[in-house]
Amino acid sequence: ELKVEQNPLFLSMQEGKNYTIYCNYSTTSDRLYWYRQDPGKSLESLFVLLSNGAVKQEGRLMASLDTKARLSTLHITAAVHDLSATYFCALATGGFKTIFGAGTRLFVKA
Amino acid sequence: EAGVVQSPRYKIIEKKQPVAFWCNPISGHNTLYWYLQNLGQGPELLIRYENEEAVDDSQLPKDRFSAERLKGVDSTLKIQPAELGDSAVYLCASSRAGGDTEAFFGQGTRLTVV
Numbered sequence: 001e002l003k004v005e006q007n008p009l010f011l012s013m014q015e016g017k018n019y020t021i022y023c024n025y026s027t028t029s030d031r032l033y034w035y036r037q038d039p040g041k042s043l044e045s046l047f048v049l050l051s052n053g054a055v056k057q058e059g060r061l062m063a064s065l066d067t068k069a070r071l072s073t074l075h076i077t078a079a080v081h082d083l084s085a086t087y088f089c090a091l092a093t094g095g096f097k098t099i100f101g102a103g104t105r106l107f108v109k110a
Numbered sequence: 111e112a113g114v115v116q117s118p119r120y121k122i123i124e125k126k127q128p129v130a131f132w133c134n135p136i137s138g139h140n141t142l143y144w145y146l147q148n149l150g151q152g153p154e155l156l157i158r159y160e161n162e163e164a165v166d167d168s169q170l171p172k173d174r175f176s177a178e179r180l181k182g183v184d185s186t187l188k189i190q191p192a193e194l195g196d197s198a199v200y201l202c203a204s205s206r207a208g209g210d211t212e213a214f215f216g217q218g219t220r221l222t223v224v
Contacts, residue, residue: 004152033212042114042201043153043215088152097166098143098213100152 002027004091006101014109016078021104023072023089031092032072034063036085037103043088047074079108112136114216116202122222128190131219135183135204142179143213144187145201153201159185160207192223 003026013019023032031050035043047056049065049072056063060083062075072089086103093099115134123129135142140161145153156175158166161182170177174193179185189196199220203213 035215042217043203045212045214048212090152097155100154102152103150 002091002093002097002099004089004099004101006087006089006104008104009102010105010107012107012109013076013079015080018078019076021074021076021087021089021106023074023101025070025072025091025099027091027093028067028070029091029093032065033090033092033098034072034074035088035090037088038085046087076106079106081108081110084108114202114204114214116200116216116219118219119217120220120222122224123192125194125223126191128188129192129221130186130188131200131202131221133185133187133202133216135185135202136214138206139204139214140182140207141205141211141213142185143201143203143205144177144185145203145215147199147201147218149198156187156200189221192221194223197221197223 005024007022034046036046037043047063052067054065060077065072084107086105088100088103090098090100117132142159144156146156147153157170157177159179162179177187199218201218203215205211205213
């Protein structure tokens with residue numbers, strides 16, 4: 001069974017701190033997406049990771065992909081309140097299915 | 111460039127009533143998706159279209175759900191009759207081609223069945 005598991009599912013952190021969200025998946029794929037969703041809003045694409053070892057950074061967020069370990073990480077550096085949202089990883093399989101994780105609810109406290 | 115447009119944003123209906131959602135994808139995007147998102151969970155694919163062809167509808171509950179994309183552009187998703195458990199957010203997304211490209215999501219329709 002294809003599974004995409006995120007942890008933690010809920011994260012409360014102080015401004016200025018660093019933290020990492022993990023996304024594990026159960027089948028081979030070399031295409032993984034990270035999305036952000038604000039309450040009541042749509043999903044916004046953050047990163048598309050296309051191959052093993054891919055690393056992408058945008059502002060305080062950095063995403064990486066290790067296809068051998070079937071693991072992607074989203075690292076938050078010096079968190080600010082505006083980063084509070086739910087973050088989803090999603091795996092694209094060979095059959096053009098995209099499977100989403102359950103999401104990580106991030107709350108950054110001022 | 112306009113994003114994916116969905117309507118209505120909110121819908122409240124009584125159980126056993128029909129309901130329909132509409133989606134207009136980004137211009138030039140051949141692939142259209144309908145997702146279901148329950149509270150506190152990630153989106154789950156209901157159906158994927160390549161142009162006007164439904165290429166993956168394995169997760170669509172066909173006894174009460176139907177979808178169409180007649181001219182390969184706009185799409186509608188219908189539920190008839192609605193059940194209490196159908197209360198969720200229905201998201202439409204589009205991408206340029208196939209399933210291996212980045213998908214752009216609409217704001218969703220929040221359905222409440224009472």
